[in-house]
Amino acid sequence: MRRWTSGFALILLAACSQEGPDDPEAKRLQQGRAAYQADCAVCHNADPTEPGPMAPAIAGSSLELLRAKVLRNEYPPGYVPKRDTQAMFPLVHREPDLPALEAYLASFPR
Secondary structure (H helix, E strand, O other), rough: OOHHHHHHHHHHHHHHOOOOOOOOHHHHHHHHHHHHHHHHHHHOOOOOOOOOOOOOOOOOOOOHHHHHHHHHHHOOOOOOOOOOOOOOOOHHHHHHHHHHHHHHHHHHOO
């Protein structure tokens, strides 16, 4: 019984040493995930590394690209789009979420 208890304590300690509820990076990733799921996933895909029915995969998108596409439906100067489409409409209400969205999209391997 002692071996199991000490093993359980070790697992519990390891879990608690990970991101806690007050971890600002975890909160930022959650904010980005919520924004993505609310406004992006339906066209891009629930998995940002995969293309969606109407839009390309966007994992790893830069803040510059997000600002241009999300706020103005444009591409940054010199950017070559994966799909050249104007189907997206500006989502200006997401401006405060863009840094969190960038962090969320950066958390995926490309």
